Amino acid sequence: MNEIERVAREIAQSPEDLIFIHGAGSYGHAPAKKYGLPGKFDPIGLRNTHACVAKLNSLVVDALAKAGANPMPVHPLSSMILQSGRIKDFFVEPIAEMVKRGLMPVLHGDVALDISQGAGIVSGDQLVSYLARALNAGVIAVGTDKDGVIFEGAPLKEITRERLPELGSALGGSTAVDVTGGMKGKLLELLELADTGSNSIIFNASKEGLIARALKGELVGTLVRT
8 A cells, every 4th residue: 555655646747637457456456356357247247347447446546636736536337348459449538537636536347348258358458558649648658667668688779660579579468467468468558559650668667766867758768669
């Protein structure tokens, strides 16, 4: 909880036109794996997994409010539909209106209904990519617990799609239970975003002070570019 509060304090000092998206962490990945999501349609699994990630979202929203921001929770489960694990339709107008009125939408990795397979999981990384395109984001910063994309023991200054094969197996998944792809999943989403002309950075949000700098557009990690 102390780390959530620190992150909240840093984010609360950032620009007002900010959308905050956090992952599901152990709150979501563990129950998703337990119920076999997204491989099968399990109503109990959907409900329980969503309840877990909604609890984390509530903790984040409360911490942001305490830090002086004006956060509003947005749950993907009730605002989107997937097709084969990808966002098909997403009602983003309320999110845009929140930003317009000085509120901070706070989204999270979540379960969602999928017209192809019944149930699916939408990662925070996919949300970042989709919303950045839909709402023409100016600065796109993805915080992790690493100093960017690590290759041969050091963070890369930048990465392009052409360099992806070169990295090979160096791009592992998360060290914890992760059903959404870890660092490789992040990179694939951000490279897809770069293909549309929008650059982003992956940085170490666990280092105090870097969140504010990243949100100002400073290159404090790995630049993911076209």
